[in-house]
Amino acid sequence: MSATALITGFEAYGGWALNPSAQLAHALDGALIGGLRVVGRTLPVAMTGLAQRIESLLEETRPALVIALGLAPGEAMIRLERFGVNLADFEIADNAGARLSDAAIVPEGAAARAATLPLRAIEKALLADGIPIRLSTSAGAYLCNAILYLLLDALERRHWRVPCGFIHLPYLPEQVAMMFADARAGKIEVNQRADTASMDLALMERALRRAIAVSAEAAAARRPRG
Amino acid sequence: MSATALITGFEAYGGWALNPSAQLAHALDGALIGGLRVVGRTLPVAMTGLAQRIESLLEETRPALVIALGLAPGEAMIRLERFGVNLADFEIADNAGARLSDAAIVPEGAAARAATLPLRAIEKALLADGIPIRLSTSAGAYLCNAILYLLLDALERRHWRVPCGFIHLPYLPEQVAMMFADARAGKIEVNQRADTASMDLALMERALRRAIAVSAEAAAARRPRG
Amino acid sequence: MSATALITGFEAYGGWALNPSAQLAHALDGALIGGLRVVGRTLPVAMTGLAQRIESLLEETRPALVIALGLAPGEAMIRLERFGVNLADFEIADNAGARLSDAAIVPEGAAARAATLPLRAIEKALLADGIPIRLSTSAGAYLCNAILYLLLDALERRHWRVPCGFIHLPYLPEQVAMMFADARAGKIEVNQRADTASMDLALMERALRRAIAVSAEAAAARRPRG
């Protein structure tokens, strides 16, 4: 039986009908990549219950690799996060209506936790494949950062030494097209379509497959042989 | 025999090995779109000789539609230009080494000429297809603007009432990846990779095919029936 | 009696309480700069009546120099416009509620008119003074572009050969602060505060005074001696 790669996406939020992270988690669910069987799951964009959902997912899948995905409006590249910080400070409410302000994700928790994916190896592999990718020192303070912090925290508590990280994704082209169509039709204000960068879903999927494959090697290197 | 759609791209310039406009002109050469046979040609990025090349191309192809293409570093969307202005003011030298400064393209020519493509119909069709596109009031003052101005000027002098315009294209993903790889390797300065947006070639091709098809309808409406 | 420099600003619009262009037109009204007496006037942000207001102002002041000012949200530098185009295409309604779409400013008018200020001399003088300035090939398609096109058109019809142009201004710092305070208070959506650049009013005033002085020299050179 193959070891598992847990890939999470988020549901649509912020008025969007789409979220590329959910599409990717769905698209890769069941795939075999780098010897790992992908379990792709989509999570609600809600702070309440997020920690519990993560605990359950980890217990259920006992993954050898964890990559969480999320949308970064305006971002033009695949963006690999280096840190999750212990801060929930939402600029917009989550899908459950919560708008946390300057809150700790884990009370008395560490200020930040560092992603444990092989970041530079992933960057190198994707750039060699012609896929725009960059490392980032901040995942923000919304749900994307929260899931990264919570995953790293949960793995740390369990002493599970599996590579874990977060990848931010650009808009899908359809999302930008929809914004411009809505602005043209007077449905949204023009300055609400400030972010214009996007990336094709197929290219995102190539990027994610490669990131999983590169990480799987690192995961294999850390696992005791059976 | 089908009427012709003349599609021009530009060679690589500015240190790039690639130019999406050349790739698209090549990819569509010979295609039949909207009843028009595409003649796709790639032009040197050189002001000297550009007017003559345009004259020859027009005489040779006697097109029913003309769309010139070019790269807009940093642009994130398909960008449809509304005007060509009578100004050549280059921020970098062209491939022949010329760096024009505040020069008229056509001495005593009109200050600007308006593109004659069905701009709003193209915008509407592409947005409906989920392709990010926007109209722009400036094509800059480099070769992209020059070819648009020269094409419109040449058609005007001939009294050929065929739709003519210019489409600016984002970087290809490979170009952004190459910039970041070069910056990481210390080959270029970090701030030289300021522009991070890109678009998949396949998506650009879908956009261009649709723009040609929509324009072909307009071209047909203007042609006398035979 | 001194010859006149006509400086126009616009009233606040788009939900703003302030417009730096109005503040500057007011601040310089009556000043003597480069031998010219400044007449500073603030105009309504309304397409209807704009042409008539311009005609009246020109007849009343018979200026030796005309510089119109306006706000460019998000712009970070003093921006000197090179062209006004014959296009009114509003992304937001003007203060009279008009939202023109793809309309000609002057029916059958030229596609564009070039500003007649000594652009490079102004740029050079301001950069030497340490003031961020850049030349621009597009004033957009809102009121700022319209007033530039109408002014150049009116002067052309009168055969008045006086330097005339348009300067776009960044937000005032107070405007950006207000946006962020409003977003923090939940009064506006977060993505409505996308534009963060601003410039101190005092620095803008220094820039404008210098631009007038440099232009006044050019104006003097064109006037017949008395």
Add this chain to the structure above:
Amino acid sequence: MSATALITGFEAYGGWALNPSAQLAHALDGALIGGLRVVGRTLPVAMTGLAQRIESLLEETRPALVIALGLAPGEAMIRLERFGVNLADFEIADNAGARLSDAAIVPEGAAARAATLPLRAIEKALLADGIPIRLSTSAGAYLCNAILYLLLDALERRHWRVPCGFIHLPYLPEQVAMMFADARAGKIEVNQRADTASMDLALMERALRRAIAVSAEAAAARRPRG
């Protein structure tokens, strides 16, 4: 005798002749703000020796408040940092020629430390004064982040509970003007002047004075009464 506010700036780096952070540290040196006597010091942009310089400064000044300042090219607002991370990853070499890559600042140190300034109170006060300010979740991975992390780490080791943080500053207008003059003169490549936002030194100084005053109140509240 007044308690001390330690304010540090950095020397010029990256080819610049100026650094607003050094100018501010110099300008405020000796000032009495909110009951605190400012000691303003400028530090070399060099990783080697930075930790020792910080230790010496703390021992020498025994400050009741510490604010480090630095330049953030392209930033348009006063930017208050929330975290310093344990990462030195330089995109350009420091002034001593070191270009650290993926290095820990403090081996085995915490992944990050949170700034202890009264961030929201400062934000509120500055926005009320009409000064553009925003909170940021990343100070980057260059010297600015390093000094913040090292200061917080040093204070933690000493168990000194004094407010400490870092403020990123925009370019001075003169710096942007110089970039554009150099690009126009062909001395630098055009894309090296990608960052155009700036802020007047006087406005930065108002911002810093206000931030010190607001923080001094917090510092006073934490100090035992004598």
